[in-house]
Amino acid sequence: MSLTLPPQRLLTALQLGQLLLAARKRRALTQAQVxxxxxxxxxxxxxxxxxxxxxxxxxxxxxxxxxxxxxxxxERGRSGSTTKTEW
Structure with a gap:
């Protein structure tokens, strides 16, 4: 299993949480260790x-x-993104 994640485009906080959790698990770290x-x-x-x-x-x-x-x-939209998100 590879220890690297491909670059991720994050548009929501929920996506960030999922990415942090996935990266922690890929490194075989517990929540206590982090x-x-x-x-x-x-x-x-x-x-x-x-x-x-x-x-x-x-x-x-x-x-x-x-x-x-x-x-x-x-900058948003530089790599072909057509998703609009209100901040």
């Missing part, structure tokens, strides 16, 4: 996987580092 590295309890990691809209930016960057993700931002 929490220990981020200074969070296992319960908080579980909660944030279900409610990623409550992650702080600092937590998101740390979480990405722990599970081997890279955060990349770009």
């Amino acid at each position: 929490g220990a590295r981020l200074g969070l309890s296992q319960n908080r990691v579980s909660y944030l996987e279900q409610h990623p809209d409550e992650l702080s930016f600092k937590q998101l960057l740390g979480w990405c580092a722990v599970v081997g993700l890279e955060l990349s931002l770009g």
Whole structure:
């Protein structure tokens, strides 16, 4: 099984939570292990996987580092996206 995920386009917080959970599982990390590295309890990691809209930016960057993700931002619509999302 490959340990890499292809780049993902995220348009909702729910998608972010699913990606963080999938990356954690691909790295065979428990919620407790991720929490220990981020200074969070296992319960908080579980909660944030279900409610990623409550992650702080600092937590998101740390979480990405722990599970081997890279955060990349770009202008919407540059790669052929036709999806419109209201913020």
